[in-house]
Amino acid sequence: MTTMMWLLVAVFAAVLVGGGLLARRREVRIREAHSAALECRDQELSQVREESTQRAESSNHQLTLVEQTAKAREQALSGYLAKALDYDLRSRHSILNACHSEQLDGVLLSNVVFLRKNRAVGGDLYRRQIDHVVVTSEKVLLLENKGWKGLVFDGVPPGTIHPDLGAVVGPLPSKDTFAVHIGGQDRSIRIAEEAPIDQAAKQARDLKNIAAESGVDAGFVEICVLYSHPQVRLHALSRQVSRGWHGRVIDLPQLDQVLRAGSGERRVDVEQLTGLLEPLAGDIAGFGSYESTWPSRLAPRVQVS
Template sequence: MTERWILWFVIAVLLVAVVVMSMLFVRRLRVMDRTAAVRTRERDQHFAELTEQHSREREHTVEEHRRQLAALEEEHQGAVQRADAFRLAASPPIKEDLVSRALILDSCRSLGLHGVLATNVQFLAAGGHPDKPFVAQLDHVLLTDSFAMIIENKYWKQLVFDGRLPSTVSPAFGPILDEKPLEKSFAVQVCTGRRRDQNRPSSNSDEDELLVRTHTNDSSPRSQVRRHAVQLKDRLVADDIRRPWFWTCVLYSHPRVELHVEPQPPVPEGKATRVLSGAAALRSHL
């Protein structure tokens, strides 16, 4: 009898142990499930954060790429516009430049002057708007060891009155020239030429006649060369280049020009714009 009770007691203990072990195992499984769930949520959250970060970085990269493309396109358009401006400005009559260039070079050689003569000098004027660049054009820039000079060439023929009223040369010019608009800075050319008359037949439309061309204020040759000197000075300053003092000169280079100009007394260096015609006057000035 005692042995039977002992057997049942052992069996009961074993059953209790099994139940306790099962409960502990189930609890451990639940803890493991919760831990796995937490890790899964953390992993999913980290993945979501990485995905969001990648998306932001990609959007930033795309936006930066788009901005760079827009900047390059704007720069390209600006370069195209500047090139177009240069092409438009690069169309002065080359014959006139070559004639005056040869005259200047011959004068320098005869005087033994050594230097550099740059012809048809073109550059972007400083301070212009990037969308509408302005190209300045200088006929000649003469650089020597002792001076620098900007020369405005005018290939005008026959009568030219630069700064001098035509009536002071001859009263005969009074009836054909209105001198009232003429101010301090002006130039008047009187010549014969052909003017196209569209109301006449083509065979008789080209006729020689008296032509009067008046240039006042900013359009006068003296004003032009002074303006060019200022533009070149500003360009050199903008590029941080040491600039020399520029003399200015207007040269009428046509071999058949008759120039009338007010007497030009000696003045300090670079303080006035000289108006010249012919090789002798140019050599005397140089």
């Protein structure tokens, strides 16, 4: 073999070796680049998972705060309403329990407050507050609650029960409607400046008016004075008339009978009237078929002895 041929073989071998080295280097670089890309992708995925976890934890934390805030507000609202209804809370529970006991379908609205214009005094505004309104398809029952403890004479002169009581109380107002309270915390004797049945009649008039002005037919509105204290001894003219309104004066044992009595003819649109009065009420509680439609904002219904 000539020198030239050996030289060509050597050059060819060198080219092969160099090409192999370049190929291996290229393969190593490709593998390194691929590994770097995989590592970068893993880092990005890890970062995305971490950020997602952080966002989820932040969302859960915010959701927990929202739930805690909502619960705190609900408790505060319940406490506020209970405090606002403090005087009428016992009667509210008693009325609601009686409605359930009589298996009625309707709504109880408590502490209904609204403003009216007094046309007789230059259109000045006055505030009207109604203790309780029971709305059923049969009738609307407006209840003026009195939590008086002791002896109560409503429409019945104390002297007719015992002459000494008449002497102690003294002269009564010169009208058919009046109320005398003997007892209470200070065991005093007081004659109400305005008979409760007169208060209820005014409330019923304004209730009918605001309903009519909104195009809502309140139907038959019955007024009732409820003496709700368990230690009241009531002497009352059970049926009374005030300002053209016929009403009843009762204590708790007579409540079921009043709720049970129907109005007879006209029907009441419970949902329409309740929708009108709901924004004006401190609390609203459905009973019977309306219990789930209008759940109370206060604590669950309790039994009152």
